[in-house]
Amino acid sequence: MADVAAPLRRWSYGSVSDKIADIVLARPTHWLWFAAFGAASLGTVAFVGAIGWLFVRGIGIWGVNIPTAWGFAIANFVWWIGIGHAGTFISAILLLLRQRWRTSINRFAEAMTLFAAGIAGIFPILHLGRPWFFYWLVPYPNVMELWPQWRSALVWDIFAISTYLIVSLLFWYVGLVPDLATLRDRAASRAKRIVYGLLALGWRGEARHWARFETVYLLLAGLATPLVVSVHSVVSLDFAIDIVPGYHSTVFPPYFVAGALFSGFAMVLTLAIPLRHFFRLHDFITDRHLENAAKVLLACGWVVAYGYFIETFTAFYSGDEFEIAMVKDRLLGFYGPVYWTVLACNVIAPQILWWRPARRSAWALFAVSLVVNLGMWLERVMIVVQSMHHDFLPSAWGNFIPTVWDWITFFGSIGFFAFLFLLFVRALPTISIFEMRELVMEEKKP
Amino acid sequence: MSVYGIMAEFTGAEQLLAAARSARAAGYGDIEAYSPFPIEGLAEATGFRRNWVAAIVLAGGLAGGIGGYFMQWYSAALSYPINSGGKPPHSWPEFIPVTFELTVLVAAIAGVAGMLALNGLPRLYHPVFNVREFDLASRNRFFLCLRHADAEAAREFLGGLSPLGVWDVPA
Numbered sequence: 001m002a003d004v005a006a007p008l009r010r011w012s013y014g015s016v017s018d019k020i021a022d023i024v025l026a027r028p029t030h031w032l033w034f035a036a037f038g039a040a041s042l043g044t045v046a047f048v049g050a051i052g053w054l055f056v057r058g059i060g061i062w063g064v065n066i067p068t069a070w071g072f073a074i075a076n077f078v079w080w081i082g083i084g085h086a087g088t089f090i091s092a093i094l095l096l097l098r099q100r101w102r103t104s105i106n107r108f109a110e111a112m113t114l115f116a117a118g119i120a121g122i123f124p125i126l127h128l129g130r131p132w133f134f135y136w137l138v139p140y141p142n143v144m145e146l147w148p149q150w151r152s153a154l155v156w157d158i159f160a161i162s163t164y165l166i167v168s169l170l171f172w173y174v175g176l177v178p179d180l181a182t183l184r185d186r187a188a189s190r191a192k193r194i195v196y197g198l199l200a201l202g203w204r205g206e207a208r209h210w211a212r213f214e215t216v217y218l219l220l221a222g223l224a225t226p227l228v229v230s231v232h233s234v235v236s237l238d239f240a241i242d243i244v245p246g247y248h249s250t251v252f253p254p255y256f257v258a259g260a261l262f263s264g265f266a267m268v269l270t271l272a273i274p275l276r277h278f279f280r281l282h283d284f285i286t287d288r289h290l291e292n293a294a295k296v297l298l299a300c301g302w303v304v305a306y307g308y309f310i311e312t313f314t315a316f317y318s319g320d321e322f323e324i325a326m327v328k329d330r331l332l333g334f335y336g337p338v339y340w341t342v343l344a345c346n347v348i349a350p351q352i353l354w355w356r357p358a359r360r361s362a363w364a365l366f367a368v369s370l371v372v373n374l375g376m377w378l379e380r381v382m383i384v385v386q387s388m389h390h391d392f393l394p395s396a397w398g399n400f401i402p403t404v405w406d407w408i409t410f411f412g413s414i415g416f417f418a419f420l421f422l423l424f425v426r427a428l429p430t431i432s433i434f435e436m437r438e439l440v441m442e443e444k445k446p
Numbered sequence: 447m448s449v450y451g452i453m454a455e456f457t458g459a460e461q462l463l464a465a466a467r468s469a470r471a472a473g474y475g476d477i478e479a480y481s482p483f484p485i486e487g488l489a490e491a492t493g494f495r496r497n498w499v500a501a502i503v504l505a506g507g508l509a510g511g512i513g514g515y516f517m518q519w520y521s522a523a524l525s526y527p528i529n530s531g532g533k534p535p536h537s538w539p540e541f542i543p544v545t546f547e548l549t550v551l552v553a554a555i556a557g558v559a560g561m562l563a564l565n566g567l568p569r570l571y572h573p574v575f576n577v578r579e580f581d582l583a584s585r586n587r588f589f590l591c592l593r594h595a596d597a598e599a600a601r602e603f604l605g606g607l608s609p610l611g612v613w614d615v616p617a
Contacts (some may be wrong), residue, residue: 012586013482013483013585013586014585014586017482017584017585017586018583018585139517145525145526146526147521147522147526148521149528149530150518150521150522150540150541150544151522151530151531151533151537155544156543156547158574159543159544159547159548160543160547162551163548163550163551164546164552166551166554166555167550169465169553170554170555171554171557173559174558178482178483181584182482182584182585184584185581185582185583185584185585186581186584186585197570198570201567201569201570202567202568202569202570202571202572203454203567203584204480204574204575204580204583204584204585205480205481205482205584206478206479206480206565206573207466207478207479207480207481207485207488207489207491207492207494207496208489208492208565209565209567210481210483210485210488210489211484211488211489211494211497212486212497212561212564212565213484213498213561213565214484214498215497215499215561216499216503216557216558216560216561219553219557220554220557220558221500223503223507223550223553223554224550224554225559226546226550227550230543230546234543237543251579256546285581312454364577390567433485434482434483435483437482437483437586438483438484441459441483
């Protein structure tokens, strides 16, 4: 692992701080950023507009109906929350495993987690039909003395997602505080000093403060570790608890968690490669980092492939005629092309990563990451839609065709994600500065 | 003019650690050390004894877990029992997900709130910020501040540790 941080020997505490802080404070905004931000703003407007229209007209504007009552909204929810897994995985689990290469990618991966999980949380609410009653899922004092139904996977869901969001936010913010202090002390204008100063909470780096800070940071990592695994497991229980063929499967929790890490690491690469290119962070995000992420991607890809295999195998092994009919429909039915595209994107395409030059090539990795993102989204659509459209009775079968509003909502959510991320890279340090200083110190030791 | 303390500036983590240790050995009781990143052993060198953060996290986790389970048991078995799929009112396996989530949630919130409270943060104004050079404490410089000490003796002592400079921190 030594060569990951080797380029840091060229850097000092001061230069590494200035480099990362000045991306935010001093670097003039590139026209490409404005172009991307304009496009992302359009996407955000489309997203908000589609939600507004949904609130006015109801979920009839989407293609969902009986039997396919769960459409893009739930698929998007599962996809986004999956993307939101890699950030905490990198921050927490890799911190506990003392993988030092995580330091240069954890900050923006956590931001990615936060934005993705936040967007994910919107979709189940939109999908409720009567979204203004979403707070009925939360226990609160009410005149009818009603309580949520604790045996419902949907109640577990809201607890899991909101816990994940809050803990991820705390983890991210606590890690940011010392870096916000750096920005406060370095900012040239009074307005910036005030804003960063307020956010830094008056952090001054006293030794006792650092000691408590390190303890809580480590403990948050320890708490977040089972949380990462639990979130997508709970999401998968939304499906596995049902009796619908194609949902009702014990492999779902590990299969969903692996899929989440798979899509999450793909998104980390999708974001890291342009970030590194545009802000010239090659000394911090080295080819070795990309290679490590690629290896994780490959490993997760195989777990996902195992999930596909075992799902099909179990259906036939069970002898259950509904399960078998569902699998036959998945392979050869109306949504057959979706299934084969999923296999091509998630099982075939990542195999190029066995080849070392591909793992070391930013372009190849960027392409693979986009393909995996697409594949994982299609997989979520396949699980959600295809299982429902072909359940027990032929009289109840029917196809889901997405409407233009389904597509606008989906692409709009990507635009909104890009909007948030673009604001983040201009307003906050994308790499943890104080942890980079620690690495610089370790590298300087003989 | 009253002073908050006497402050010295150093260039490296090792110098700061050594300075803190020698100040403690010289009998200075109230020492503050400032660094741009955590340094192992520095807090102990300034006389830090008990780190309560872990205990607070544990207490938060226990409160969240026990409270969460109690809430579900109370509501489903006592306050408003309903027959859902023929399951018993106290169907504990299905109470586990929410219990787990609340354990983690309350432990995390307690940990962060406890860390901030024990550190006395947020505190936007602090006398050490009056030292102009202290801006570099979040970049690449290391500071040692001796408090409640005889100013003249403290200046002389810090000057002997080969610092970049020695300053009075106005109160």
